[in-house]
Amino acid sequence: MDIAKINEIIKKMSLKDKAAICSGYDSWSTIPFEKYGIPSIITSDGPHGLRKKIDDDVQLSLVSGVPATCFPTAVTTASSWDRALLHEIGAAIGEECQQENVQVLLGPGANIKRSPLNGRNFEYFSEDPLLSSQMAKNHITGVQSKGVGTSLKHFFANNQETNRMVANAVIDDRTMREIYLASFEAAVKEAQPKTIMCSYNKINGVYGSQNKFSLTDVLRNEWGFEGFVMSDWGAVDERDESLDAGLELEMPSSSGIGASKIVKAVKKGTLKKEVLDTAVRRLLKVIFELDENKQADYKYDADAHNELAAKALTESAVLLKNDNNILPMKKSGSIAVIGDMADTPRFQGAGSSQVTPTKLSGILEAIKEAAPEAAVSYAKGYERESNAPTDVLIAEAAQIAKDSDIAIIVAGLPESFESEGYDRMHMRVPDSHIALIDAVCAVQPNTVVVLLNGSPVELPFADKVSAILELYLGGQAVGSALAKLIFGEVSPSGRLAETFPMYYENCPSYMDEMRKGLDGYDVFYNEGLLVGYRYYTTKKIPVRYPFGHGLSYSSFEYSNLTVSSDKIKDTDTLTVTVDVTNTGSYDAKEVVQLYVSMPESKVFRPVRELRAFDKVSLAQGETKTVTFELSKRAFAYYDTASSDWRAESGEYVIYIGKDCEKMLLSQKVYVEDTLPLPAAERQVFTRNTTLGELMKDEVGNALLTKILDATKGTGLTPDEITDGTMMDFVYQTTLRQVFSMWIKQSDEKILYTLINALNSKSGRKMLLKLANSGKLEKLMGKMM
Numbered sequence: 001m002d003i004a005k006i007n008e009i010i011k012k013m014s015l016k017d018k019a020a021i022c023s024g025y026d027s028w029s030t031i032p033f034e035k036y037g038i039p040s041i042i043t044s045d046g047p048h049g050l051r052k053k054i055d056d057d058v059q060l061s062l063v064s065g066v067p068a069t070c071f072p073t074a075v076t077t078a079s080s081w082d083r084a085l086l087h088e089i090g091a092a093i094g095e096e097c098q099q100e101n102v103q104v105l106l107g108p109g110a111n112i113k114r115s116p117l118n119g120r121n122f123e124y125f126s127e128d129p130l131l132s133s134q135m136a137k138n139h140i141t142g143v144q145s146k147g148v149g150t151s152l153k154h155f156f157a158n159n160q161e162t163n164r165m166v167a168n169a170v171i172d173d174r175t176m177r178e179i180y181l182a183s184f185e186a187a188v189k190e191a192q193p194k195t196i197m198c199s200y201n202k203i204n205g206v207y208g209s210q211n212k213f214s215l216t217d218v219l220r221n222e223w224g225f226e227g228f229v230m231s232d233w234g235a236v237d238e239r240d241e242s243l244d245a246g247l248e249l250e251m252p253s254s255s256g257i258g259a260s261k262i263v264k265a266v267k268k269g270t271l272k273k274e275v276l277d278t279a280v281r282r283l284l285k286v287i288f289e290l291d292e293n294k295q296a297d298y299k300y301d302a303d304a305h306n307e308l309a310a311k312a313l314t315e316s317a318v319l320l321k322n323d324n325n326i327l328p329m330k331k332s333g334s335i336a337v338i339g340d341m342a343d344t345p346r347f348q349g350a351g352s353s354q355v356t357p358t359k360l361s362g363i364l365e366a367i368k369e370a371a372p373e374a375a376v377s378y379a380k381g382y383e384r385e386s387n388a389p390t391d392v393l394i395a396e397a398a399q400i401a402k403d404s405d406i407a408i409i410v411a412g413l414p415e416s417f418e419s420e421g422y423d424r425m426h427m428r429v430p431d432s433h434i435a436l437i438d439a440v441c442a443v444q445p446n447t448v449v450v451l452l453n454g455s456p457v458e459l460p461f462a463d464k465v466s467a468i469l470e471l472y473l474g475g476q477a478v479g480s481a482l483a484k485l486i487f488g489e490v491s492p493s494g495r496l497a498e499t500f501p502m503y504y505e506n507c508p509s510y511m512d513e514m515r516k517g518l519d520g521y522d523v524f525y526n527e528g529l530l531v532g533y534r535y536y537t538t539k540k541i542p543v544r545y546p547f548g549h550g551l552s553y554s555s556f557e558y559s560n561l562t563v564s565s566d567k568i569k570d571t572d573t574l575t576v577t578v579d580v581t582n583t584g585s586y587d588a589k590e591v592v593q594l595y596v597s598m599p600e601s602k603v604f605r606p607v608r609e610l611r612a613f614d615k616v617s618l619a620q621g622e623t624k625t626v627t628f629e630l631s632k633r634a635f636a637y638y639d640t641a642s643s644d645w646r647a648e649s650g651e652y653v654i655y656i657g658k659d660c661e662k663m664l665l666s667q668k669v670y671v672e673d674t675l676p677l678p679a680a681e682r683q684v685f686t687r688n689t690t691l692g693e694l695m696k697d698e699v700g701n702a703l704l705t706k707i708l709d710a711t712k713g714t715g716l717t718p719d720e721i722t723d724g725t726m727m728d729f730v731y732q733t734t735l736r737q738v739f740s741m742w743i744k745q746s747d748e749k750i751l752y753t754l755i756n757a758l759n760s761k762s763g764r765k766m767l768l769k770l771a772n773s774g775k776l777e778k779l780m781g782k783m784m
Contacts, residue, residue: 402444
């Protein structure tokens, strides 16, 4: 429906009806108004599959609904680093929404993984904002390509489950922009989700549901968001204030309470009628569009979607370790399969995203089906929900492992260890899993551990086992996908989208998390920009497996890294190309990772940051050229004084890496900053300005360079000054000290003449001309 017709409807609507449509009709749908011709649209939980409730009247229940394809969770699919795969998964879920008459899928989630203990990490993509936003963007475009809307969530800084309804995320502006908002930014700008869901928590003292900065200033005015914002279920504090801040739809129904507050505020004059009309207009635009996109009697291909779920896992599983190429394994001999989760796999997270799968492939049964000629034995190994080891089960497992050619242990985190609603207490897997692995390794050198978990875990057994294959939460086809991987039908190509630290105590947020409850509901993000790998690489802290890590059955060689120019302006685009060759004996896929560093930055930066990536498929012996286009943002930091992104002038290093730690190739490029300095940033020179500060100024730099040249023979020669210690001494010296100790003068007239010139436009021009004329050296020679 065009906007003119929508405006006509708004003119006809009463104040009460306008207020009413800004709240839900029930648990899942919007209010229909037949007298205005306004239909209702239905929302449903996601994001890794459709969780449509069978009984729509049951509120806040986590009971699963109609059968739907359970795809691997976001923690898994993010490890694919595959934009096309995320789009394909999204499109399939969109088809299932069409069949089930769902107009808005509540997902994906793009919150940053600040801590590995977040109970909902399985539902989010990454600790890196670029990777997170790109995965979310493509999931959204996939779903919406089928005429179904998405709800990008939880906007924003919803990084823990503890006190999530009332927690206050205290974040500095630069960290907020570069990490937490950036994780949503490309998804909003480039995919335009039909809706965005606010978070429960406060951000710097203001609830996400009524945070005008995030909902209006950023989403609308800066990013150009065109859809409507809805609340997380029950997230609205004061309905009139949230509407004024930019939240159009309160969910679920508040039984008229929210609408009543809106009506009162409009009548009282504290809420402008125009604000309400704008909110209704945004709602109706999306409601009519999604209603028109409905496809009656639509049927999706359940078998094809199950195959896609298997493909998604084979593309996403991460081979963390593979000593002596123990994988892939043969489909013959004797195989011991151990672990309760091998028989009944954990394949998804707990909470509002739980899907009733259309089918489920177990790991044990899939291995037997894939290797009919092998002698496959099974032992339970541990009690599913018990932390304590069971001697009898461990002994049984050790015996079948000893009697077999190879042992596969399925371990990780049981359902009770992580879920929406609460955070994990530690990063360890159950003691029963550790004891089992130790016992099996003692009798079987060929031990493979398959991990099922929703977030990183400590791996004290990593040096004992021969291989570790991380599946995370692999969806309903977890068994068939695993069989394809371990028997070599497909080479693993997943790369970690998050760091696996050695211990939880090494994590950047550890000290702050230990303060939970001591600061009330305030959560201080004191690690700032150093989230995930940015922390470990900058602080040089060893990790178990770094961000971007992942092995393949093949091998790859990188060569011919080129940049389109060695000097650009920040308004230019830099083209980077690199050749990648499959030098192994398997057809395989490689994730090409591009990082950028600025070693001599004048502001604090992480040592390097992911700025581009691509996944390429290569046949044996094949070479492909991968091309990246880098814009200003690849080099920029958020300059809070300018309220803009600044790529400071200087030399940057472009790296191609295997992961965030292992850099293979590099090229340098000089970037020129064209963003004007704000008045507050322009240096005001005084008698106590240091020579170090002077060197950062264009005119001051020119002057000081000439002055230092003029000091030859004074005991402070240029050679001495280039020494690091001496340079520190010189740069700490103030202008008044220079003139009092080194300049022959009876008063400070020359000092103040220089200061006044440095602080005026005409004076700066004169000084620059003097510095470039050759006269300054002679003048300084006479004065010193």
